[in-house]
Amino acid sequence: MIGKGFDREYLEWLQQLDADDGDSVWEAIENELDLIETWSRIDMELNRVLPQRKKIIPLEFLKVAGVAAAILLMISVPLLFVLNKGKISRTPVEQVISEATSPDSVPDNPAAPVQAEADRDIASPGATNNSGLLPYTAEIGPDPGEFQKNYLPGSYHEGVTPSRETSLMETPADTKSGDHPGKKDEPAISFITGIRADIVRPAVKGNVNTPGLIVPAIETTGATGISPARFIRILDAGLVYSYKNSWLLNYETWNCLNPTKLGNIMPTFRHDIGITSAVAFKEKHHFGLEFFWLSGAGQNYKQYIEASFVDRKIVLNYFKLQAFYLWNHQKIPGSTIFGGYYARLGMAEEIQGGQKFRVTDDYRDHDYGLVLGHQLNIPLVNSIVITPGIRINYNLMNIFEGHPGAVNIFKSTNNFSAGLNLAVSYSFKK
Amino acid sequence: MVDRINEEDQILLKGCLENDRRIQRRLFEKYFKKMFRICLSYSGDKNEAKDILQEAFIKVFTGLDKFDSRGSLEGWIRRIVTNTAIDFFRQRKKLVYTSAFSGETDEDEDEDEHVSNLFQELTNDVILHYIRKLPDGARVVFNLFAVDGMSHREISKKLNISEGTSKSQYKRARGLLQKWLCDYQQNMS
Numbered sequence: 370m371i372g373k374g375f376d377r378e379y380l381e382w383l384q385q386l387d388a389d390d391g392d393s394v395w396e397a398i399e400n401e402l403d404l405i406e407t408w409s410r411i412d413m414e415l416n417r418v419l420p421q422r423k424k425i426i427p428l429e430f431l432k433v434a435g436v437a438a439a440i441l442l443m444i445s446v447p448l449l450f451v452l453n454k455g456k457i458s459r460t461p462v463e464q465v466i467s468e469a470t471s472p473d474s475v476p477d478n479p480a481a482p483v484q485a486e487a488d489r490d491i492a493s494p495g496a497t498n499n500s501g502l503l504p505y506t507a508e509i510g511p512d513p514g515e516f517q518k519n520y521l522p523g524s525y526h527e528g529v530t531p532s533r534e535t536s537l538m539e540t541p542a543d544t545k546s547g548d549h550p551g552k553k554d555e556p557a558i559s560f561i562t563g564i565r566a567d568i569v570r571p572a573v574k575g576n577v578n579t580p581g582l583i584v585p586a587i588e589t590t591g592a593t594g595i596s597p598a599r600f601i602r603i604l605d606a607g608l609v610y611s612y613k614n615s616w617l618l619n620y621e622t623w624n625c626l627n628p629t630k631l632g633n634i635m636p637t638f639r640h641d642i643g644i645t646s647a648v649a650f651k652e653k654h655h656f657g658l659e660f661f662w663l664s665g666a667g668q669n670y671k672q673y674i675e676a677s678f679v680d681r682k683i684v685l686n687y688f689k690l691q692a693f694y695l696w697n698h699q700k701i702p703g704s705t706i707f708g709g710y711y712a713r714l715g716m717a718e719e720i721q722g723g724q725k726f727r728v729t730d731d732y733r734d735h736d737y738g739l740v741l742g743h744q745l746n747i748p749l750v751n752s753i754v755i756t757p758g759i760r761i762n763y764n765l766m767n768i769f770e771g772h773p774g775a776v777n778i779f780k781s782t783n784n785f786s787a788g789l790n791l792a793v794s795y796s797f798k799k
Numbered sequence: 800m801v802d803r804i805n806e807e808d809q810i811l812l813k814g815c816l817e818n819d820r821r822i823q824r825r826l827f828e829k830y831f832k833k834m835f836r837i838c839l840s841y842s843g844d845k846n847e848a849k850d851i852l853q854e855a856f857i858k859v860f861t862g863l864d865k866f867d868s869r870g871s872l873e874g875w876i877r878r879i880v881t882n883t884a885i886d887f888f889r890q891r892k893k894l895v896y897t898s899a900f901s902g903e904t905d906e907d908e909d910e911d912e913h914v915s916n917l918f919q920e921l922t923n924d925v926i927l928h929y930i931r932k933l934p935d936g937a938r939v940v941f942n943l944f945a946v947d948g949m950s951h952r953e954i955s956k957k958l959n960i961s962e963g964t965s966k967s968q969y970k971r972a973r974g975l976l977q978k979w980l981c982d983y984q985q986n987m988s
Binding site: 375376378379380381382383402404407408410411412414415418419 | 818820823824827828831832835845848849852853856857860861917918923926944945946973976977
C-alpha cells in the first residue's frame with residue numbers, strides 16, 4: 370500500500386535530514402531564521418515571564434573577589450602606610466596635645482603660657498633642656514638611651530622602676546604645680562612623654578591612676594625612636610624570568626595523552642618576563658610581588674587534521690600580577706611561597722601547520738589562580754641577590770570562552786604551569 | 800527504548816533550571832535548527848514558523864522543571880514544538896481542510912516502488928519546498944500521522960476534527976506531495 374511505503378520513506382528521509390548536520394539544507398534553514406533576532410525575542414519574553422534572579426554573592430564572584438582582595442591588600446597596605454607615614458607617627462602625640470590643650474579638657478590649667486613651649490618640646494622630643502620645662506631629676510629622669518632601651522614596645526614593665534611607676538600613678542594632688550617635692554614653682558614633667566604633668570593630666574583626667582592610659586602615648590610619640598620604616602620595608606627589587614612547562618588542561622589534552630587516539634601532546638614550554646619586589650612587614654612577615662608584562666601559556670599538539678598530522682600550537686600571552694607570602698623555614702633553606710595571581714589576556718593565537726589564526730575571542734580576558742613554590746636567596750656581590758626557585762601556577766576558572774561554532778562549546782580549559790624561576794634583585798640596606 | 804539524557808544536555812538542563820540566560824541560549828543554539836525544521840514542516844510559512852519556534856522555546860524554558868530527565872531532552876523539546884505548532888493553528892489560524900483533488904486515489908499500490916525512489920533521488924531542498932507548499936490542514940495532519948505516528952483518532956481529538964477528515968486530509972497531503980515530487984522528477988529527467 371502506498372500509504373505505508375510513502376510514510377516510511379518520508380520518515381526515513383526526515384531522519385536522514387536530522388543526521389546531516391552539515392547539509393546545505395541546514396545552512397539554508399539557518400539563513401532563513403535570524404538566530405539573533407529570534408533569540409532576542411525569546412530573551413525578551415523570558416525576561417517578562419521568567420525574570421532572572423540576581424545572585425546575591427555568586428560563587429564565581431567570590432573566588433575572583435578573594436584573589437583580587439589579596440592582591441589589593443598586599444599593594445594598598447604598604448602604599449597607604451608610606452603615604453601616611455608622617456601622619457601616623459605624629460597622630461598619637463597630636464592627639465594627646467590636642468586633648469591636653471583643649472579648653473574643655475583643661476579646666477584647671479595653671480600655666481597656659483608654657484603650653485607653647487611644651488608643644489615645641491613634643492615636636493622635638495630629644496630636646497629636654499628648654500626653658501619652662503624641668504630637666505630630668507636624678508630620681509625620675511632617665512637618660513635618653515636608657516629611656517629608649519627600657520621603653521621600647523613590650524618593655525614597659527621591665528624597665529620601669531617602682532618609683533617611676535609611682536610617678537605615673539600620681540594623683541592630681543601629688544603632681545599639682547608647686548606641690549611636687551623639691552619643685553615647688555614648676556610643674557612636674559612626665560618622664561615618659563616629656564610633657565609636663567599638668568598638661569598630660571587633663572588628658573587622662575579621672576583615670577590618672579591608670580598607667581595604661583599613658584603607655585600607648587609613650588610607644589608612639591616618636592621619643593621611642595620607632596621609625597615607620599620598621600613597619601614596612603622594601604627588601605629588594607629586580608627583574609624576574611621564568612621558564613616553565615605549560616599545560617592547557619582540557620578534553621583535547623587528555624584525549625591526546627591517550628596513545629590510541631590520533632593526536633599527541635608535545636612538550637610545551639613558555640616563559641615569563643617581569644619585575645619583582647619583596648617587602649617586609651614589621652621585619653617579620655615577608656611578601657613578594659611580581660608583575661610580568663609577558664606571561665606565556667598554551668599547549669602544543671601534533672594532531673591528525675584533514676588527513677595529515679600537523680603541528681598545532683595554542684599560544685596565550687598574558688599580563689600577570691602575582692602576590693605571595695614568603696614563609697621562611699627554620700630548617701629548610703630558602704622560602705616557601707604561596708599566594709595568588711591575576712592575569713589579563715593580551716593575545717591568543719593558534720598556529721596550525723604554520724598558519725596563524727587569532728583566537729583571542731575564544732578565550733576569556735581574565736584569569737586568576739594560585740601560585741606555589743620555593744626559592745632561595747643567594748647574595749652575589751655587594752647588594753645584588755639572585756633568587757632561583759620553582760613555581761607552580763594553577764588557575765581557578767575556565768579560560769575557554771568558546772564560540773557558537775565550536776564543536777563542543779562546553780569544553781572546559783584550565784591553565785597549569787610548573788617551572789624554574791630566576792630573579793636578580795638589588796637588596797636595600799636596612 | 801528510553802534515551803538517557805547525555806552529559807551535555809545535563810549541563811544545559813542544570814543551567815536552564817537555574818535560569819541562566821547564557822545556558823538557555825546555548826540550548827536554543829543547539830536545537831533551533833532541528834526544531835525550526837519541524838516548525839517549517841507544520842507551518843510552511845517562514846514567519847509563522849519563527850513565531851511557533853519562539854513560543855515553543857519559551858514553553859521549553861518555563862516548563863523545563865517538568866522534564867523527566869530519564870528521557871531524551873531533544874524528544875521532549877520536539878513534542879513541545881509539535882504541540883505548539885498545533886496550538887498555533889488552532890488558536891491563531893483556522894485550518895482549512897480542503898477536499899481531495901480529483902486525481903487522488905485511495906489505493907495506488909502500483910506506485911509504491913516509484914515512491915520509494917522519490918526521496919532518494921530528489922534533493923532535500925526540493926522535498927522541503929513541496930512540503931511547505933502543502934495546504935495547512937493537510938500538512939499538519941500529514942506530519943502528525945507520518946512523523947509523530949499519531950493515529951487518526953488521536954489526530955481528530957487533537958485538532959478537533961472528525962476522524963474521517965483526518966484520514967482525507969492525510970490522503971490529500973500524501974497524494975499532493977507524491978504528485979508534485981513525481982512531476983518534478985519527470986520534468987528533471
